[in-house]
Structure formats: structure tokens, C-alpha cells
Amino acid sequence: MIFSYYNPPEVISLFYYTQRMCKSCADEVTVSFIGSDYVFFAILKWRDKEGNVMRRISYSVGGIVLAAFLICGSVLFGTLYYQLSQIRTQEVVGGLLNRGNTHRDVLVDSYDQTTMRHVSMMEANSSFTVVITDARGKQLEASRPLTSEMKSVLEHTDFDYRRQGKIVTMRDFLMTDSPITIDGKHRGHVFMFASKAIVDHVLDPLKQQFFQVGLLALLLAGAASIWTTRIISRPLIQMEKATARLLDGESGELPIDRQDELGQLARSIQQLKQDLDFLNRERSEFLASVSHELRTPLTYIKGYADILERQTLTPDERRRYITIIREESQQMNEWIEQLFWLARIDANAFMMERKPVDVEDLIHQVIRLMRLDIEQENISFEIEGERLEVIGDAQQLRQMIVNIIENARRHTTSGTIIVRYGVNAVGAFIQIEDTGEGIAADSLPHVTKRLYRTEASRSRKHGGTGIGLSIVEAIAQTHGAELNIKSQLGHGTQVTLQWKEK
16 A cells, blocks of 8 residues: 655644554554655565454455545545635625625726726735726726736726626636616726636645545544454454354354354354255165165065075975065165155155146045955955045145055954044044054154054054155145044044145
């Protein structure tokens, strides 16, 4: 940064002030004069990476602040300077007109060449110029030789005595006109000229003072913006480093105890880190569970396929092993199908075709699909309801009902599954109730979690994927329905899909 000025005492003060302010912003400061006592430069250095980042932030914010300050200051200075120049001009014009009127009054009392010469001599040593003309504009007397601009204005002036107090603004001069009227007759004019340098002479010191104050204010604003930016940016940079360490699995301290926006941001980042850790654990557990569940049927299939290669097997043994392979293949296919639905849920890739769906027809389709499995389990099926239509995607609603009935079938032995549908006081509903083994009270809040299985269903005889109800809950939410599950251990389970619109 280079600073220059023209007043040695003031530049010395500015030199030491700049040195002190810069030291509060940078790690190393060099301030020196170059060539003369009027120009000096300041070199600011930052040592570490954090300082470089803070320097960039400080320069950016400082540049914006200084630019805004310069714009506002320029507009303010220009407006104030214009108003002051107008005021000063009016003062000069007023004084000029008063002097012209005074001379005019003297000439009215004694209109002769001697009086005109006396008036001219009175202004000879002043900063004004007086010109006396007759009624036709012929010059009779002047306090000093006229410039070409003065002559040009006089040549084009309308010498009308009725234009009392006329004021003319020229490039370099101001002019007033005081007509001379004696006994009702127009006898001449008293023209007063004043150089605009008189106005500038008053405004120049003011302009210099404005420049001094503006330069000092600019330095103060720049130093204050850099200092403020460093105060604000330092905790942000520290927070960024701590966040990076947290994401890398290292320990990092966040200013969570601060009672301001930074503290709130730190607490949000910490909560986000906890959520990410939880999701990572959930993902690891999910992948481990999926690997285990897929490995088991593959192991059965491979093992029984190896046994089938033996030539000593009886036809009954061969049929039994083929049945096991088919069942395990079906189990693995069900897993893959459920994982496909789960992937669509996570990717928010449900392409819903919203149209009226006949619930009764949909339920009968599901029952026809699952009739063979239900009859093999010796389960009776009851349907209670009236004609009902809901708005939604038929395929997704079908998958939701399949998952609920399949879950009921797996946990019901020689019992009953009841399907109810219709409209209640709240809205449309679909309810599936079984008389199966039920769910313990402490497990009930967790049954919609992925891969969660109650103790009673962990044996492979029940099968299942542990994600069926998770899919049901996700589909229900996309259709504006609420999933409610009630169960009592040993007495069965009731699953209700409740819409809030009839």
C-alpha cells in the first residue's frame, strides 16, 4: 500500500498511525519513506496458511467496505460541496448586488462624470469590477479594463431599466445589473462583476479539509474492516478445521458453548456429525445383515447342489433337495425384490401414477397371488368391507398390502387373517389383522426399522427379510396415509393404513 501527501507534519502523523494500525492486522509490517518526505509505503506480511486465508477474507471484505465507503463518501461530498458552493455563490451575488445598488443610489443623487469616476475609484482596489453605462449600453466608466468575456456579455445584454437586479452567471464571472432611473427616466446601468475565484478561494480550504478527513476515515474504515473481519473469520476458520478433522474421524473441538450464531452453527455441525456417525453405523450393520442373509440361501443352494451330483441318492431324497433349493432361491429372490424397493425409497425414485384405485379388486388380486401359501399354512382368510377407492399408484399399493399380508402369514399358524377396508370418521382405511403370535410391547416401536426382527421371528422357519414393514411405511407416507400397528404377544397383530381424507 502506498500513501502520499503534501503536508509534512500531517504525513508524519499519518505514517505512525498507519504503522500502528497495520501491526494490528498483519504478522509483519514494514513502513518506509521512498524518495521524499511526502510519499511512503507499507508492506504487510502474513506467515501461515490460516493467515493467508484470513488475508484473502480480510481483503475481500475490506475491499467491499472501502468501495462502499468511497461511493457513499463521494456522493456525500459532492452533494455537500454543491450545496456549499451554491450558498457561497448566493452570498457573493447578494453582496455584489448590494454594492451595485449602493453605487446606483449615489449616481441617482449626483449623475455626473465626477461621481462616476469616484465610484470607479472606490472599486479599483477591491476584488470587484464596476462598469457604468448609459441607457443604450455605451460604457461611461470602469474600475479596470474589461475582459473579452465581460465585453461579450455587455454586448448581448438587454438594457431594459425594468429588469431590476438582473443576475448573470458566466464561465469565469458573476454579474449583477442595477438600472439607474432619475425622475422616471432611464439614464443608465451599474454593472458589478465578481470573479468566481472568490467562491473557489473559500471552497478550496474546505475541499482540502474534506480530503484530509476522507483519507483518514478511509484508513480507519479499512483498518477497522480488516480487524473486524479477522475477529469474525478466525473462529470460522477454526471451525472449518475442526469440521474437517471430525469428518476424517479425528477429534475436533467445536465452539458449541458460544451463545451466538457461531455457537449455533457449531452445535448444528456437531449434530450433523452425530447423525452421520449413526447413518454410517446403520449402513455398516445393514450391509453386514444383507451379506449374511444372502450368504445363507447361497450356502444352502451350493451345498444341496453338490449333494445332487451324487449318484447314490434315491428319487425321494433328490426331490427333497430340489425342493430345498427352490425354497432358498425363492427366499433370495424375495430379498432382492425387497432390496430393489428399498433402493427406490432411498433414492426417492418413486414414480407415482396418481389415479383412483379399487381397493377391493386390489385385495382380491393379492389373495389370489398368495392363496397357495395361505392354504398350505392352514390359514383362513376373511374380507370385510364396502366398495372403496383411494387415489394412488396401484403397483405401490399392491406391494404394500402384499408385505403386510405376507408378514401376517409368516407369523400365523392355523389361524385367521382378516382384511377390513372402508371409510371411518377420519377417512379411508385398510386394516389387516391376524391371530398369530403377536409382538412384544418393547419390540413394537422398532418393527418398521430396517432389518429389525423380533426374537420370535429370528429362526429361519419364519423367513422374511426384516425390511417389509419399512417399505410399507415409506409407501404409506408417499400416499398420505398413516401406518398404525397394534399387537399383543400371543394374541395377534393389527396393522392399519389410515387416510385423512374420505
